[in-house]
Amino acid sequence: MATVSVRQALKSFGTTRILHGVDVEIADGEFVVLVGPSGCGKSTLLRMIAGLENISGGEIAIDGRVVNNVPPKDRDIAMVFQNYALYPHMTVRQNMAFSMKLAKAPADIMEAEVQRAAKILGLDALLDRYPRQLSGGQRQRVAMGRAIVRHPQVFLFDEPLSNLDAKLRVQMRSEIRELQQRLGTTTIYVTHDQIEAMTMADQIVVMNGGRIEQSGAPLALYDKPANLFVAGFIGSPAMNLLPGTVTDRGFRIPSGTLLPLPPHAPANAATYGIRPEHMSLSEDGVEGTIVLVEPTGSETQVTLRFGETVLTGAFRERVQGRPGDKLRVLPDLDLVHLFGPDGARLPS
Amino acid sequence: MSATTAAPVWTKMRPKQGALSRLFDWKPFLAFVCLLPAVGLLMTFLTYPLGLGIWLAFTDTTIGREGIWVGLENFIWLMDDPIFWSAVFFSVFYTGVATIGKFALGLWLALLLNQHVPFKSMLRAIILLPWIVPTVLSAIAFWWIYDPQFSIISYLFVDVLGWRDQNIDFINTAWPARWSLIAANIWRGIPFVAITLLAGLQTIPPSLYEAALLDGASGWQRFRYITFPMLLPILAIVMTFSIIFTFTDFQLVYAITRGGPVNSTHLLATLAFQRGIQGGQLGEGAAIAVSMIPFLVFATLFSYYGLARRKWQQGEGND
Ligand SMILES: Nc1ncnc2c1ncn2[C@@H]1O[C@H](COP(=O)(O)OP(=O)(O)O)[C@@H](O)[C@H]1O
Ligand SMILES: [Mg+2]
Numbered sequence: 210m211a212t213v214s215v216r217q218a219l220k221s222f223g224t225t226r227i228l229h230g231v232d233v234e235i236a237d238g239e240f241v242v243l244v245g246p247s248g249c250g251k252s253t254l255l256r257m258i259a260g261l262e263n264i265s266g267g268e269i270a271i272d273g274r275v276v277n278n279v280p281p282k283d284r285d286i287a288m289v290f291q292n293y294a295l296y297p298h299m300t301v302r303q304n305m306a307f308s309m310k311l312a313k314a315p316a317d318i319m320e321a322e323v324q325r326a327a328k329i330l331g332l333d334a335l336l337d338r339y340p341r342q343l344s345g346g347q348r349q350r351v352a353m354g355r356a357i358v359r360h361p362q363v364f365l366f367d368e369p370l371s372n373l374d375a376k377l378r379v380q381m382r383s384e385i386r387e388l389q390q391r392l393g394t395t396t397i398y399v400t401h402d403q404i405e406a407m408t409m410a411d412q413i414v415v416m417n418g419g420r421i422e423q424s425g426a427p428l429a430l431y432d433k434p435a436n437l438f439v440a441g442f443i444g445s446p447a448m449n450l451l452p453g454t455v456t457d458r459g460f461r462i463p464s465g466t467l468l469p470l471p472p473h474a475p476a477n478a479a480t481y482g483i484r485p486e487h488m489s490l491s492e493d494g495v496e497g498t499i500v501l502v503e504p505t506g507s508e509t510q511v512t513l514r515f516g517e518t519v520l521t522g523a524f525r526e527r528v529q530g531r532p533g534d535k536l537r538v539l540p541d542l543d544l545v546h547l548f549g550p551d552g553a554r555l556p557s
Numbered sequence: 558m559s560a561t562t563a564a565p566v567w568t569k570m571r572p573k574q575g576a577l578s579r580l581f582d583w584k585p586f587l588a589f590v591c592l593l594p595a596v597g598l599l600m601t602f603l604t605y606p607l608g609l610g611i612w613l614a615f616t617d618t619t620i621g622r623e624g625i626w627v628g629l630e631n632f633i634w635l636m637d638d639p640i641f642w643s644a645v646f647f648s649v650f651y652t653g654v655a656t657i658g659k660f661a662l663g664l665w666l667a668l669l670l671n672q673h674v675p676f677k678s679m680l681r682a683i684i685l686l687p688w689i690v691p692t693v694l695s696a697i698a699f700w701w702i703y704d705p706q707f708s709i710i711s712y713l714f715v716d717v718l719g720w721r722d723q724n725i726d727f728i729n730t731a732w733p734a735r736w737s738l739i740a741a742n743i744w745r746g747i748p749f750v751a752i753t754l755l756a757g758l759q760t761i762p763p764s765l766y767e768a769a770l771l772d773g774a775s776g777w778q779r780f781r782y783i784t785f786p787m788l789l790p791i792l793a794i795v796m797t798f799s800i801i802f803t804f805t806d807f808q809l810v811y812a813i814t815r816g817g818p819v820n821s822t823h824l825l826a827t828l829a830f831q832r833g834i835q836g837g838q839l840g841e842g843a844a845i846a847v848s849m850i851p852f853l854v855f856a857t858l859f860s861y862y863g864l865a866r867r868k869w870q871q872g873e874g875n876d
Contacts, residue, residue, distance in 0.1 A: 259767075261767050261770070280770075282770065282771065287771065288767075288771050290764050290768060292762070292764055294762065294764035294768040296765060296783065297787070298786045298787060298869045299869075307772050307782070308771075308772035308773055311773045311774055311778060312773060339869040341869065355768075355772075359772075
C-alpha cells in the first residue's frame with residue numbers, strides 16, 4: 210500500500226505534446242478513477258505510472274520515492290490491461306504464478322498464493338484451462354488474479370471492463386470495488402465511462418485533452434462541476450447546457466424563452482446548466498414542445514424544444530404527452546449551475 | 558363513356574430448363590467440373606512424375622531403352638554402394654547443419670528487425686535480396702567466391718590483410734568443400750527464415766511483453782517464456798519447409814562442386830541426377846531419388862506432431 214504523487218507530469222510523443230502538466234495526489238488505499246473522453250491521455254498517464262512509457266517532464270512518486278528512472282518491475286505495481294494480456298500458452302495457474310516463478314518463489318508458496326487468489330476470484334475450477342477456453346469475464350478475473358498474487362503497492366487498471374457485455378460490466382464493477390476494499394490496495398483505474406467512475410471512485414480525476422479538468426469526490430463533481438466540460442461529462446443523462454444572457458426577468462435563451470434564475474445570479478453568466486433530474490413538471494414552468502418521450506419505467510425522459518434549443522428532463526411522473534404537444538417544466542432554482550463566458554463555474 | 562381496359566395480366570414464366578442447364582444444377586457434376594482443372598494439374602505435374610519416378614526405381618530402364626521390372630534390385634545395389642551412403646550422410650549433415658545455421662541467424666535477424674532499428678524497411682529489403690536472386694546466379698557468385706585462384710575472400714586475407722600467405726582451399730578437398738556448400742546454403746536460406754519468423758513475431762501482441770515486463774521478466778526471460786513459445790507453431794512450419802527444401806537441394810551443389818571433389822559433396826538429388834540423366838541409368842537414379850521419400854515423410858510428420866501438441870492454440874475441449 211502506498212501513496213502515489215504525480216507532479217507536473219509532461220508527455221510528448223515526438224513533437225506532439227500529449228500531457229500538459231498533470232498533478233494527481235493519491236492517498237494510501239484510495240480508489241482513484243481517471244476518466245475522460247478517448248484520446249485524452251488517460252492510458253498514457255497510467256502507463257507512465259507503470260513505467261511502460263518514459264516521463265518527458267515532471268515527477269512521479271510511489272510511496273514517496275521518485276520513480277522516474279525506476280524500471281517497471283521495481284515499482285511494485287501490478288496492471289490489468291484492457292485486452293487482459295493473458296499469456297495464451299500458459300494455463301490460468303501458470304499465468305497467475307508467472308511473476309512468482311520469475312522471482313524463483315518456492316513451489317508451495319506459489320501454489321498457496323494461486324489458490325488464495327483463485328478462491329477470492331472464484332477461479333478454483335478453471336486453474337488448468339488455457340485463456341482461450343475462458344469467457345470474457347473469466348479472463349478478466351484471471352488478469353486480476355495475476356495482479357493480486359503479487360501483493361503490489363498499487364493496482365493499475367486500464368479500461369478493464371470495456372470488452373464485457375453490459376450486465377457483466379455492472380457485476381465486475383462491484384466485484385473490483387469490493388476486492389479493492391478487502392485488500393485495501395491503492396488503485397488507479399482508467400475508464401471513459403463516467404458511470405463507472407461515479408460508482409467506483411473515492412476520487413475522480415476528469416481529464417480532457419491532456420489536462421486535468423477537475424478532481425474530487427464523485428458527488429462533489431456532480432454537485433459543483435468546475436467548468437462546462439465536467440458539467441457535461443459527469444452525470445447521466447447529461448446536464449442541459451443552454452447558452453444565453455442574464456436579464457432582470459430571467460435567463461434568456463436564443464428562442465426568447467426566459468428561464469428562471471436564482472436570486473443574486475451573476476450578471477456575466479453565459480451558460481445555464483440544469484440536470485434533467487433537477488426539473489419538475491409545473492404549471493409555473495416554461496413551455497416547450499415535446500420532441501421525444503422515453504419512459505424507462507422508473508422515470509420518464511422528455512426532450513423538449515424551445516426554438517432551436519433542446520432541453521431534456523427526467524421526471525418520476527409518467528408523462529402522457531406526444532411529440533408536438535406542449536409541456537411546462539420548471540428548473541429547481543437551488544440546483545441551477547451558471548458558467549461564465551470562459552466556461553468556468555460562477556459562484557452563486 | 559365508360560371504357561374498361563383490361564389490366565394487363567403478367568404471369569411469371571418459369572423458363573423450361575434445358576438438359577445442359579439441369580446438368581450444371583446437379584451438385585456432384587458441378588463439383589467435378591470445378592475440381593477438374595486443379596486435379597488435372599496435380600495429376601499431370603505431381604502425381605504422374607512421382608508415380609513414374611517410383612515405377613522407374615523398380616526397373617532397369619536406361620536412356621533409350623525401355624526397362625523391365627527388376628523388383629528391389631536397384632535398392633539392393635545401392636545398399637552396397639559407398640557413394641550412395643556418402644550422399645545419404647552428406648544430405649543429412651548438410652540439412653542438419655544448414656538448418657541450425659539458418660534458424661540461428663534467421664531468428665536473430667528477425668528479432669533484430671522486430672526492434673526499433675533505424676532504416677528498418679531498407680534493412681528488410683536488403684535481407685530479402687539473397688532470396689530474390691535466382692539460385693543459379695547466387696551459386697555462380699559463390700563459385701567465384703570459392704574459386705581457388707580468384708576468390709575474393711582469399712584476396713582479402715592474402716593480399717589486403719596479409720593474414721595468410723596462400724589462397725584458401727574452399728572446394729578442392731572434401732571437408733572444406735562441404736562446409737563451403739553449407740555456408741552458401743545458409744546464406745541463401747536466411748531471408749526465408751528471417752522474414753517468415755519476423756511475420757510470426759509481429760503477431761505477438763506487445764501487451765504480452767508489457768505484462769511480462771511488469772511481472773519482472775528480463776530480456777532473456779521474455780524471449781524464453783513469451784517469444785519462443787508463441788513463435789513455436791510458425792517455427793515448426795518454417796522449419797519443416799526449410800528441411801524439405803534443403804534436403805532436396807540440387808542447384809547450389811550442382812553449380813558449385815557438381816558433387817566433387819571425388820563425390821564427397823553429393824546430395825541425394827545431385828547423385829540421382831548424375832546417375833540417372835548423365836550416366837543414363839534412369840532406374841538407378843530414380844531409386845536414389847525415391848530413397849529421399851522416407852526422410853521427407855519423417856520431416857513432415859515431425860512438423861505435424863510438433864504442431865498438433867499445442868493445445869493452447871486450437872481445438873476446443875480441454876480433455
Ligand atoms: N506511442 C504513441 N505514439 C504517438 N502517439 C501516441 C502514442 N500513444 C498514444 N498516443 C496519442 O496520445 C493520445 C492519448 O492516448 P491515450 O493515452 O491512449 O488516450 P486514452 O485517454 O484514450 O487512453 C492520443 O491522441 C494518442 O493518439
Ligand atoms: Mg486508453
